[in-house]
Amino acid sequence: MSDLRSLIRTIPDYPKPGIMFRDVTTLMGNAQGFKAAVEGMAAPYANEKIDAVAGIEARGFILGGAVADRLSCGFIPIRKKGKLPWKTIGQQYALEYGVDIIEIHEDAITPGQRILIVDDLIATGGTAEAAAKLISRTGGLVAGASFLVDLPELGGLDLLRSHGVRTHTLIAFEGH
Template sequence: MNLSDAIRSIPDYPKPGIVFRDITTLLGNARAFRRAIDELVQPWAGGKIDKVAGIEARGFILGGAVAHQLSAGFVPVRKKGKLPHETVSIAYSLEYGVDEMEMHKDAILPGERVLLVDDLIATGGTATAAATLIRSMGAVIEAACFIVDLPELGGAAKLTAMDVPVRTLIAFEGH
């Protein structure tokens, strides 16, 4: 099974010229979903990962499964205002503005080894902000893991420039 065959491509969404890579079809295919999780986990199986941080929202699905496989805790990285307890936050740039994400202040302890997980890396704005937030809490980011990379948009390169190893399973050219 080729994982890229399990991902639906939707042309001209959300705007003309963009091809949206929809992983919901992969999530709905039990074999593809299991294979994707197994491949994301493989480099750290049997190792010591303390926490998996998943970026809202599809990163919650993938990150929860990865955390389970690694016997690690799971930490949600959420949009501002969604968490009920004391938080730490970071602002980051979007194509047309600024957004903020946050985590509970006590979610990650200094020195813990963390995997950052999301479905797709494009421009890297969200992932680099999440990595910065995790590091600000004193954690060590072992890697950032994604099913899909859009290499032309440069996000994986931005993480690598921050000394965050990047693991992706599929690369799609173009946007």
């Protein structure tokens, strides 16, 4: 996975001073890197029954759609409040300053379906935790969560694991 790491651009002081932004769009723009990332994110779940991948807006749509294709299952978009056209259910999560809400269509998940959460990066884990809560509220079962990048110092994987969510990441970057 060290080759994948080299395909991710680091942008210092974005979006604010002291943050090292991990830009995965450079990896996505590399055909071999993108394919390897998708294969790596899907691999732990290849021999499991996964009914759908829930991709978190926005880069989670790109990776999640590709992982869903690899796993031969459906795809569920998890979007910011007000972006989905049908009846939705929402889940609040904490931001550094305030709260936000993510939503899914209320009929996106049939009770008992096994859902894999996918996003490009996990930092504090607030959005992924909210996604897991949304899936559970609809009667879905969280089969796991797969991320391209982990920022371990921010504790997101630990947060998900504290809720019993099995996690998988391909690359860890120290610092944030």
